[in-house]
Every structure is written in C-alpha cells, then in structure tokens.
Amino acid sequence: MPDKAPIRRAAALREQLQHHANLYYTLDAPQIPDAEYDRLFQELQAIEAAHPELQTQDSPTQRVIGAVLDGLAPVRHQVPMLSIHTETDTTPTGAEKFDARVRKALALGVDAPALAYNAELKFDGLAINLRYERGELVQAATRGDGETGEDVTHTVRMISTVPKRLRGAVAVQAAVIEVRGEVFMRRDDFEALNERQRKLIEGGAKGEKTFVNPRNAAAGVVRQLDAGKAAKRPLSFFAYALGEVVGWAVPGTQHGLGAAFRKMGLPVNDDSQVVQGPEGLVRFHEAIAARRDALPFDIDGVVYKLDDRAQQEQLGFKSREPRWAVAHKSPAQEQTTLLQDIDVQVGRTGKLTPVAKLLPVFVGGTTVSNATLHNQDEIDRKDVRINDTVIVRRAGDVIPEIVGTVIEKRPADAQPFDLYKKLGGKCPVCGSEITREEGEVDWRCSGGLFCAAQRKQAILHFAGRRAMDVEGLGDKLVDQLVEAGIVHTLPELYQLGVANLAALERMAEKSAQNLIDGLEKSKQTTLGRFLYALGIRHVGETTAKDLAKHFGQLDRVLIATEPQLLEVNDVGPIVAHSIHTFFAQPHNREIVEQLRACGITWKEDDGTADTSPKPLLGQTFVLTGTFQTLSRDEAKDRIEAAGGKVSGSVSKKTHFVVAGAEAGSKLEKATELGITVLDEAALLAMLPAADPP
Numbered sequence: 183m184p185d186k187a188p189i190r191r192a193a194a195l196r197e198q199l200q201h202h203a204n205l206y207y208t209l210d211a212p213q214i215p216d217a218e219y220d221r222l223f224q225e226l227q228a229i230e231a232a233h234p235e236l237q238t239q240d241s242p243t244q245r246v247i248g249a250v251l252d253g254l255a256p257v258r259h260q261v262p263m264l265s266i267h268t269e270t271d272t273t274p275t276g277a278e279k280f281d282a283r284v285r286k287a288l289a290l291g292v293d294a295p296a297l298a299y300n301a302e303l304k305f306d307g308l309a310i311n312l313r314y315e316r317g318e319l320v321q322a323a324t325r326g327d328g329e330t331g332e333d334v335t336h337t338v339r340m341i342s343t344v345p346k347r348l349r350g351a352v353a354v355q356a357a358v359i360e361v362r363g364e365v366f367m368r369r370d371d372f373e374a375l376n377e378r379q380r381k382l383i384e385g386g387a388k389g390e391k392t393f394v395n396p397r398n399a400a401a402g403v404v405r406q407l408d409a410g411k412a413a414k415r416p417l418s419f420f421a422y423a424l425g426e427v428v429g430w431a432v433p434g435t436q437h438g439l440g441a442a443f444r445k446m447g448l449p450v451n452d453d454s455q456v457v458q459g460p461e462g463l464v465r466f467h468e469a470i471a472a473r474r475d476a477l478p479f480d481i482d483g484v485v486y487k488l489d490d491r492a493q494q495e496q497l498g499f500k501s502r503e504p505r506w507a508v509a510h511k512s513p514a515q516e517q518t519t520l521l522q523d524i525d526v527q528v529g530r531t532g533k534l535t536p537v538a539k540l541l542p543v544f545v546g547g548t549t550v551s552n553a554t555l556h557n558q559d560e561i562d563r564k565d566v567r568i569n570d571t572v573i574v575r576r577a578g579d580v581i582p583e584i585v586g587t588v589i590e591k592r593p594a595d596a597q598p599f600d601l602y603k604k605l606g607g608k609c610p611v612c613g614s615e616i617t618r619e620e621g622e623v624d625w626r627c628s629g630g631l632f633c634a635a636q637r638k639q640a641i642l643h644f645a646g647r648r649a650m651d652v653e654g655l656g657d658k659l660v661d662q663l664v665e666a667g668i669v670h671t672l673p674e675l676y677q678l679g680v681a682n683l684a685a686l687e688r689m690a691e692k693s694a695q696n697l698i699d700g701l702e703k704s705k706q707t708t709l710g711r712f713l714y715a716l717g718i719r720h721v722g723e724t725t726a727k728d729l730a731k732h733f734g735q736l737d738r739v740l741i742a743t744e745p746q747l748l749e750v751n752d753v754g755p756i757v758a759h760s761i762h763t764f765f766a767q768p769h770n771r772e773i774v775e776q777l778r779a780c781g782i783t784w785k786e787d788d789g790t791a792d793t794s795p796k797p798l799l800g801q802t803f804v805l806t807g808t809f810q811t812l813s814r815d816e817a818k819d820r821i822e823a824a825g826g827k828v829s830g831s832v833s834k835k836t837h838f839v840v841a842g843a844e845a846g847s848k849l850e851k852a853t854e855l856g857i858t859v860l861d862e863a864a865l866l867a868m869l870p871a872a873d874p875p
C-alpha cells in the first residue's frame with residue numbers, strides 16, 4: 183500500500199502556501215513571517231524531491247506566485263521579470279559556493295584570475311518596471327507573476343525620486359529603456375506612517391489599518407487605486423536592472439549600468455561595490471551585516487552579480503533564474519516564537535507599555551526575549567494572547583515588536599490579556615492609581631513625581647529653564663542624584679548640601695556650590711512656573727499661566743473641581759480631569775506642601791495685575807530658525823506678554839511664521855499653506871517695547 187502521509191502533507195502544504203501567498207502578494211496583509219513561509223516552502227520542496235510523482239504543475243514550487251488585484255490593469259512584460267536564486271546559507275560559505283558555481287559554468291581553471299562582481303544591497307520592497315520611451319516615463323508595473331504585472335503608473339508617478347523624464351541625449355534618443363528597481367519605504371517614513379494610521383484608527387476612522395513592515399506598507403501604497411492617498415505616503419526607489427531596451431547601447435558591466443542610470447537622473451544606491459573573487463563577496467557581506475541596523479531602510483540580504491555582461495550572457499538562465507546572480511540572505515527580521523507572558527513597564531512619562539516575554543528567538547541578528555506590544559488597543563486589534571505563537575520583528579535600532587499572531591497555532595489555553603486587570607488598577611512601580619483618558623490608547627501611572635520610574639524625567643522638567651529654572655542641574659547630574667539614591671522627591675533637591683553633593687563622582691566643590699546657589703535662586707518664582715514645573719500631564723506652560731491667572735492662588739487650584747477648572751481659558755475636559763486627578767493624589771499634595779515649606783514663593787496675585795498692552799491678542803505664531811537679537815525663549819516670552827500665542831507646529835490656524843536663519847520644514851509648510859512669514863525685524867516691530875530690566 184502506498185504511504186498516504188506525504189500525499190496528505192504535500193496537499194496541506196500547497197494549500198497553506200497558496201493561502202499565505204495570496205495574503206502576502208495580493209492582499210498585502212501577511213499573517214506569517216517570510217521565514218515561516220520559507221520553511222513551509224522548503225518542506226514541500228523536500229517532499230516533492232523525495233516523491234517526484236507527487237509534484238503537480240500548479241504547485242507553488244513550480245511557478246512564481248503573485249496575482250493581479252482587481253482594479254489594477256494587467257501589464258504584460260516585454261521581458262519577463264525573473265527572480266534570483268536565493269542562497270539561504272547566511273554564512274560566508276554561501277558566497278563561496280556561488281563563486282565556485284560561476285567559475286565552473288564559465289569553465290575557468292584554478293589558475294584563472296578572480297572574477298569581478300558587482301555586490302549590491304537586496305532591498306526589501308517590491309520590484310517595479312519603469313518603461314521610458316524617448317526618455318519619458320510612460321508606464322510603471324509591478325512584477326506580478328513575472329509574465330504579467332499590474333499597472334501602477336498612477337502611484338509610482340507620485341514618488342518624487344522617480345524621474346518623469348530621463349536626463350541626457352542618449353536616453354531621449356532611445357526608443358525604449360525599461361528600468362527595473364525596487365520601490366521601498368524608509369524605516370522612518372514607515373514609523374511615521376504607522377503612527378498616523380494608529381491616530382486615525384483611534385479617532386474612529388473606518389477602513390484604515392497599520393502596516394506590518396515597511397515592505398508591506400510600500401506594496402500597499404503602490405497598489406493603491408487612489409493616487410492622492412499614495413502621494414501622502416512617501417516611498418523611495420533604487421534602480422538596479424534592465425528590462426526591454428531598444429536603441430540604447432547598454433554599458434558592458436553591471437557597475438557601468440549603475441553609472442549610466444545615475445547620469446540619467448535615476449536614483450542608484452551608493453553602497454554597491456565592485457569586488458574581486460569570493461573573498462571580496464565575503465568581505466562585502468560582512469561589512470553590510472555590520473551596518474545593517476544603521477541603514478535607513480530594510481534589506482533582507484545582498485545580491486552578487488557577475489560584473490561583466492558578456493559573461494552574464496554566456497551563463498544565461500536556469501529554471502527562470504539567472505546563473506550569474508545570487509541573493510545572499512541576511513538573518514530574517516521577522517520570526518515566530520512563543521509568547522510566554524506579558525509584563526507591564528512604566529516609562530519615563532508614566533506610560534504603561536505591555537511587553538511580551540518570549541521564548542528567546544534569533545531575529546534580525548540577535549536573540550530577542552522581550553518585545554513591545556505598544557498598548558492594550560494594539561493587543562486587542564491584533565488579538566494577541568498569552569501562549570500564542572507570535573510574529574516578532576526586529577529591524578534597525580527600532581525596539582523589537584510583536585506584529586501579529588499565528589491564529590492557526592493558537593492552543594486551547596491561550597489567555598486574553600487585560601492590562602488593567604493584570605495590574606489590579608495599580609502602577610507596578612509605585613502602586614498609584616492607573617488611568618486612561620477618553621480617546622487615548624495608553625494607560626498611565628498617575629504617580630507623577632512620586633513614581634520612581636518617572637522621577638528623573640520629573641526632576642529634569644521641574645528644573646527646566648521655563649519651569650523652576652534651576653541653574654546647574656542638567657541631565658547627567660540628575661542621573662547621578664537619582665541613581666545614588668540622594669534625591670527621591672522634588673523637595674529633597676532643596677535639602678542638598680555641599681557635602682553630599684561633593685561626594686558625587688566628578689563633582690567639584692565649586693559646581694556643588696553653584697547648584698546650591700541655583701536652587702536658592704529658583705525659590706523666588708511665579709505661580710505659573712510652579713504649576714508648570716509640577717509636570718501635570720496636559721498642563722503646558724500656557725495652561726499653567728492661565729491657571730495662575732484664573733485662580734490667583736495655589737490653594738484655590740488645589741481644591742478646584744473639574745467644572746471649576748473648565749472655566750479656565752482653553753481648559754477642556756481632558757485637561758481638567760488630568761489636573762483634578764493629579765491634585766487628588768495624597769502624595770502629590772504632600773510634595774506641593776513640602777516644596778512650599780522649602781521656601782518656594784511667588785506673589786499670590788500673580789498675573790492678575792498685568793495691565794501691559796496686548797496688541798497680539800488672538801494671534802498665533804510659530805517660530806523657526808535662529809534669530810539675531812532674540813533667543814527663542816525671549817521671542818516666545820515677548821509674544822506671550824503681548825497677548826499672542828506661540829505654537830510648535832504650523833497649521834491652518836497659524837497666523838504668522840517667524841523665520842530666522844536656517845529655517846527648516848516649518849517655513850516650507852508656511853509657504854505651502856500661504857501663511858504670512860515674518861523676519862525678526864518685522865516681529866520686533868509688532869511687539870511693544872521690552873520691559874526695562
């Protein structure tokens with residue numbers, strides 16, 4: 183009787199591979215990492231090799247997968263878009279094996295000199311064919327199944343670095359030049375896009391999603407039907423190969439092709455290099471592996487191409503893959519592993535982050551045992567449970583994260599996670615109440631200054647120039663004071679003596695005395711500064727000043743109810759709630775009392791007696807660049823004293839942008855929105871004369 187097991191397994195694998203290929207290629211929404219797909223693929227290959235009679239024509243091992251999405255027009259490639267053989271052996275041997283194969287195919291003896299290769303990065307995006315006729319971009323298409331791709335001209339035209347017209351006479355004279363290359367998304371652009379998507383989803387937007395990784399995001403954007411939407415999601419492009427060419431004498435080497443592309447105005451990655459022999463390949467592979475995390479985009483390995491095109495032609499193709507090129511993989515940036523538990527970490531600002539405790543897994547070149555789950559909403563949306571098999575992604579210097587769960591592998595005892603329940607409503611560091619405001623995704627510790635996790639940040643904020651303005655208290659010193667256990671609370675700052683300060687490493691008596699003088703000086707302040715210094719969430723400088731002006735006295739702020747707080751200029755329900763919760767915590771009240779007992783004082787009717795002219799009332803300013811006479815802080819103070827507002831970002835609500843030297847993107851944005859741009863002199867002219875010192 184024939185063995186039924188391999189038959190069944192092969193059928194099951196084909197079905198799974200088909201399913202995941204469809205999710206990946208057609209829907210841009212993969213559910214398993216590439217490495218897992220590769221494992222299934224290799225298992226099927228192994229079965230088919232052992233039982234050739236089981237091989238079917240439509241097996242995923244026999245064809246390039248990739249279907250055409252509804253709505254995008256099919257494009258038949260004049261020259262098929264092939265793939266390259268992948269060397270999965272990530273050690274140097276992978277490169278050596280390739281060189282040996284090439285030498286053998288070229289019938290080179292052991293004495294023949296080393297071959298030259300053009301070594302390139304393997305960009306992790308999607309392959310695109312750009313068709314230029316007489317130098318004009320006429321069409322852009324995806325690879326699809328290699329024979330037929332999809333017309334994505336409308337979205338690819340939105341990529342700013344893809345030239346609409348090639349430079350130079352040769353390009354314009356050529357009837358056809360098809361340029362092939364990779365469309366991808368930089369990591370920073372990807373993070374920013376997902377951040378925006380999260381905000382949209384939080385805001386209740388329908389039909390929006392976050393993307394699993396940059397490649398996936400790039401594919402999603404390119405295959406968008408709506409070009410306008412694509413334009414807002416920045417993509418990048420590198421050229422690396424040719425398709426159909428009519429009327430152009432193609433350079434004789436791969437590196438020469440790169441140079442010709444550059445001349446035509448096409449973006450070509452600068453990391454490509456001509457190297458000699460297997461040693462050169464290995465050195466390139468190692469050098470890139472060492473730099474991988476620092477690159478601004480994802481790569482999944484490197485590509486070696488025989489540099490000489492005549493030799494390339496001599497070698498030709500084998501089962502639809504060129505014999506003259508190979509992709510040498512780097513360790514995968516996504517892997518699956520077991521989610522054993524979920525811990526909660528308290529960040530410097532009190533934000534509570536669920537952290538996955540993983541069965542250690544090798545991913546992106548290191549062993550990972552912790553990965554962020556971002557927040558409860560993300561856990562719910564991705565339906566991640568304890569004991570699930572999850573997908574971990576680690577790329578670049580971004581902290582490892584869980585991007586999804588493998589539902590098929592969910593065990594019966596998988597446990598949903600509820601952050602609030604797990605913590606019993608208390609901060610795991612200080613035991614204060616945890617809160618989550620309406621419309622926010624993050625739970626937070628309300629402990630503020632009292633919470634050890636938030637202490638350093640709280641002290642730095644308290645001492646900041648626009649808060650208590652303690653001279654001589656910077657980053658490093660705060661670290662030392664907190665780590666040495668000298669300062670636990672804000673009032674303890676005011677109890678420091680020269681003796682315990684001078685005991686700190688690198689602290690001279692002179693700087694110790696400077697700090698103590700700085701602290702002494704800071705005691706004379708204003709109510710607005712003091713309220714701002716407390717670091718109450720949502721209470722920025724302006725709100726703090728408004729509170730001071732409205733209530734006049736600290737004691738009245740302390741006992742204010744939420745409805746009373748709502749009466750303050752620009753204070754909405756979220757801010758009112760935050761202030762109220764802060765002062766409702768007994769330890770925060772205690773800290774306030776202790777600070778007062780240290781001798782911090784201000785004029786209680788602070789602000790109310792302000793009768794200076796307010797010519798800028800109702801006007802919003804944004805400052806950018808450096809000014810000649812005013813510091814940024816001075817400019818801000820003077821605008822506010824004149825009744826104006828200063829905002830950090832340019833929007834339609836901005837009235838004026840004041841631009842100094844080396845003004846950046848804010849100036850661009852202002853021009854774009856048609857907002858009046860002032861120089862420093864124009865600002866000074868609008869301001870009332872400065873108070874005499």
Ligand code: IVH
Nearest residue numbers: 265266302303304305308309422423485504
């Ligand atoms: S050359 C015939 N060069 O890898 C050779 N491909 O499996 C054509 N890729 O679909 C490809 N970086 O999306 C080439 N520097 C590079 C590449 C590269 C990434 C991708 C491309 C292609 C796949 C090959």
